[in-house]
Amino acid sequence: MKESSVHENAKKYGMVINLDKCTGCGSCMVACMSENNIPFKADETNKLDSITWMRVYRLTNKEPFPKTEMCYLPRPCMHCGGKGDHGHSPCVSVCPATATDYDHKTGIVSQIYTRCFGCRYCMAACPYRARYFNWWDPVWPKEMESMLNPNVSPRMRGVVEKCSFCFHRYQLAMEKAYLEERRELEEHEYQTACTQACPSGAIVFGDLNNPSHKVHELKKHPNAFRLLERLQTNPKVYYISSREWVRRSGDNYLIGENKTSTK
Amino acid sequence: MKMDRRAFLSLGVGVAAGTTLSPLPWKLMDDISIWTQNWSWTPVPDDGECTYINSVCRLCSGACGITVRKIGNRVVKIEGQNGHPINDGGICLLGLSSPQILYGQERVQRPLKRDGKRGEGKWIPISWENAIQEVFSKLQQLRSQDMPNRLACITGTDQGTVPRLFERFLTVFGSPNYIRMPSIVDSYELTLNLMQGGPSSVGFDFESADYILSFGSGIIDGWTSPVRMFKLNSQWKDKNIKCVQIESRLSNSAAKASQWIPIQPGTEAELAMGIAHVMVKENWYHPDFVQNQSNGFAEWRTKLMANVNLEHIATITGVHQDVIIQVAKEFANASTPIAICGQGRGLIPGNMREFVAVHTLNALKGNINQKGGVGALAELDYIDWPEVMMDAIATKGMAIERIDHANTDHYPYARYLMSRLPKVLLNQKEPMLEMLFVLRSNPYYSLPGTAIIKEAWEKIPFIVSFSSVMDETALYSDLILPEPFYLETYEDIPTPTGYLYPMIGLMRPVIQPLYDTKPAADVLIQLAQKFEGTVAKAFSWSNYQTCLEKTLKDKWDTMIKKGYFLDTSLSQVWKKEFTTLSGKFEFKNMELKELEKETTPELEGSKEQYPLLLIPYDSLRIASTSVANPPFVTKTIEDNVLKQNDVLLEINPITAKSLGVKEHDLVEITTPHGRAIVRIHLFEGIMPGLIAMARGLGHETGGDYLYGKGVNVNSLLGSIESPFSGFEMAYATRANLRHV
């Protein structure tokens, strides 16, 4: 009994993404868009205002031809545990409206759109650029409203949004479990949309605290690393790469950012 | 989708039981009231019962199993079908975006007849009855004038009941001009035909292979069955199987391969010969296969040893001799190595010398028709309709040469030569075509040499498109008879290209058709039945669905239950015997000797005027087959590929420096075939002297989310015809850049 109550109180959902397997195909991005009613505009080439909860970055080692190497890096929200893993995520700590919160039961950082009044402090605080601001109201061509997922509410102008680890899927799975008088979820019962869609099996999702979940072992892989570990944000997303330059670029500086700027 | 407070609150009903039992704090719930009061203008999706229906995706030749999630009567999500033999739960971003096409603004909602000029986009709705009558009277006229061969038909694939019904219609009508769109299916068919005897299609047992040598095939860039290849790519990594990519540009496939070998474009055949040379010289081949199961090896070897010089090959390919030897050694040491080719997605049939040389490597290892190897798949012969009865008009029409000259004395090896059609039409002395049917392909957009195609199109008086969305070919047609979208109808989906077992997938309706559409095969049946005699007799089904059920016979029930029919006993489906004249694998027969004489035609334009080489590339994030990008897919395009409406042209920094161009400069690119304004993107991963541009942009259709974004690279490319096969083998085009 004790075992199960420990589980219940200390879940820590997270991901281990194998960058050797990721092909940059973009299925995870679109699975996320489709699952989470993410809007789209006529021009999405300004990536600063292009809402992509899951975004796949392209990294190169900058070596001249033919020594050039390339690697893709999918970036959801890291669901940072903050220093000491106490739930003081960079974004949560700065939100004046408690519109973003750390759920200690799951380790998931939530975003409550109705409370958000758009000050965007959290966007400034997030070192992973995981947050996006709705500069406009979303517009779906009339017929396309038919494909909206009722489990996720569409957002409106003036609020910030980000990856929720498909929290609604957790809720649905828990409801089902409770109806069946269970308190615990099987690993497969709660999986994010990107994990499910990835044709390469690059993303593994589960409870980092649960020894029976695959992520528990995978995160200890000798080639595993997290982004910007020095900032002590305690991300719940781990990456694996056999290439040293990839591991190093994740560790030292943010994608697209100058090496020296975070020193 | 109007929303009021009450409707929103009723959303909770479906989950009420769970909510009350659950001790979880529902963070979102306590804000419901604020929400409904303040934000009534954002759509709130209707709730309803959640159901899942299995089907097959038809947006490319991949044939992935899908599970469609519906809420009430709405399709909200496409997921990969778990346990499906092709994609086991995985799915590509295009398949995922299917609902955006289903519900998209580009759907053709009813039959349309052109008003205004072609391409102007002015249409008047027409009833199905009148539309079919109009096509019928034109067809009847062709027959009464004894020129049924002036009807042609272009389809994406020639497999499956629907394309086969079109072919049947043309035959019984009296036209030999049924044409399949070009791709590596052509070149692989011919390779097997020449070396192993046909007819058959190629199957790769990548699942059991232990070394992969790819001559530019976009293993993770959409080649053959994309999701299957993704899965394999990961399996190879888990099993530590080496994958070598030979390509002039660091594509995704090259970046993810175990080794990337850059090569001068267009010299892959030579490199394959070089590897073969090493294997033969060092005696690194399979003696039993070569001695007992092949023909012409001795002669082939003598010539290879005499003519092939490794040093020379290293010079022209740009691949160091040591690397050639290293690859030959690894290939030889592997027990089931597979060598493959076909650039990128495989949209261009390519150079037959390359296909034959690459397949020779497989043969040297004896890795043919066996586990872990490359095999010839016999077609599943489930389509056993009674032979058509030919009347005099049809017999006469069918005796006339095909318009593309495939399967004639000029091009005896080709079955279809779509790429020749524009040239033929432009050179015609008297009208050769009166009417064209186009099904599930977008030839107006997707063939190299757009300018020529546009001109050729004007030589065809009446074009009928069966497209369910407004693509370029539909836009430039005269009559659109829209099919239902693939999520709205039944159909058999043939074996995906390159799969190792014969398979039939069952595509089925997951939703009632949204619009006034009609399955193309039903249009054919109704057209045929308006004729008297043999044409009507060849189409005696009451409708297409009956035809499909009757054709599939006992397989229908299995397919309804399982979603597909699969024959997995390798020994039965892989042709054990070679059906060549010698009954053996051919290293050198008459035809292959003929092929050997072929030299790659010179590229158009002079090196002085056009010092650069433009190569097109495929990206999974830009659909480039018969389907164009839906909004979600376009959203994933990186800003170093497309920036606002400008396409970015990849160029090596060294080349850029020598030309005096910098990142994001606007330049004009000119080729002997066209010109366009593009932006510079410096990319270290492309060979100096080359420039690369993505396929699949520059659409004239697609509304706000696609129209006018980038440039169609086909408008800059020239067509290169293989003298031997007649196939399209355009791999590059000479080009120049200048500042604007």
Ligand code: SF4
């Ligand atoms: S779906 Fe998988 S392979 Fe494709 S980009 Fe995402 S993580 Fe990478």
Ligand code: SF4
């Ligand atoms: S990644 Fe950014 S948004 Fe996500 S928890 Fe960390 S700081 Fe917050």
Ligand code: SF4
């Ligand atoms: S790979 Fe092809 S068949 Fe499979 S989901 Fe994508 S578009 Fe559909």
